[in-house]
Amino acid sequence: AQSVAQPEDQVNVAEGNPLTVKCTYSVSGNPYLFWYVQYPNRGLQFLLKYITGDNLVKGSYGFEAEFNKSQTSFHLKKPSALVSDSALYFCAVRDIRAGGSYIPTFGRGTSLIVHP
Amino acid sequence: GAGVSQSPSNKVTEKGKDVELRCDPISGHTALYWYRQRLGQGLEFLIYFQGNSAPDKSGLPSDRFSAERTGESVSTLTIQRTQQEDSAVYLCASGPFSETQYFGPGTRLLVL
Numbered sequence: 377a378q379s380v381a382q383p384e385d386q387v388n389v390a391e392g393n394p395l396t397v398k399c400t401y402s403v404s405g406n407p408y409l410f411w412y413v414q415y416p417n418r419g420l421q422f423l424l425k426y427i428t429g430d431n432l433v434k435g436s437y438g439f440e441a442e443f444n445k446s447q448t449s450f451h452l453k454k455p456s457a458l459v460s461d462s463a464l465y466f467c468a469v470r471d472i473r474a475g476g477s478y479i480p481t482f483g484r485g486t487s488l489i490v491h492p
Numbered sequence: 493g494a495g496v497s498q499s500p501s502n503k504v505t506e507k508g509k510d511v512e513l514r515c516d517p518i519s520g521h522t523a524l525y526w527y528r529q530r531l532g533q534g535l536e537f538l539i540y541f542q543g544n545s546a547p548d549k550s551g552l553p554s555d556r557f558s559a560e561r562t563g564e565s566v567s568t569l570t571i572q573r574t575q576q577e578d579s580a581v582y583l584c585a586s587g588p589f590s591e592t593q594y595f596g597p598g599t600r601l602l603v604l
Contacts, residue, residue: 418597479551
């Protein structure tokens with residue numbers, strides 16, 4: 377079984393400050409991990425993914441995420457937030473073990489609000 | 493290149509009517525997913541197509557929901573005898589064999 381948790385419904389941060397959006401996961405094997413962003417009235421847009429290799433993954437718009445196997449986490453970060461980063465962020469996981477599901481499980485989403 | 497497109501962008505229908513939603517995936521993408529997103533909620537998986545394999549229908553909420561895909565091209569999601577609880581945004585995503593998903597803009601369905 378696979379699952380993902382986004383413990384915060386909403387994150388508030390001031391423009392220019394660093395931001396973190398939390399994600400933890402559970403899989404039986406090794407994970408594929410993804411972050412997507414959804415702007416108002418739009419579909420989801422891919423930000424970044426971890427499959428293998430370096431634990432720090434860099435993605436679009438200056439975002440990065442760190443894979444931590446011991447803590448089963450994949451938190452999304454950005455050093456300096458912009459008002460335009462305000463959106464809904466979804467973490468997703470897929471178990472890549474043989475026989476694992478090809479269907480990723482999405483978290484419930486975290487609303488990021490960046491204040492001017 | 494062109495992204496995933498969905499039509500219609502908005503659909504208002506009366507309870508009990510059938511609706512058909514269309515998804516045009518990115519050319520060459522073998523994987524195609526349908527999701528439902530209710531207002532203020534996360535993504536609810538509906539159905540998954542992979543190439544010519546039998547689709548994974550495990551997420552379809554009732555037998556009123558069905559979907560088809562011809563080869564690796566267009567997919568249609570059909571909801572029969574719509575109910576008010578079917579009101580949601582229906583999202584389609586395609587991808588190169590079940591990795592990164594590329595989402596369409598969604599179809600916003602309102603059942604009156």
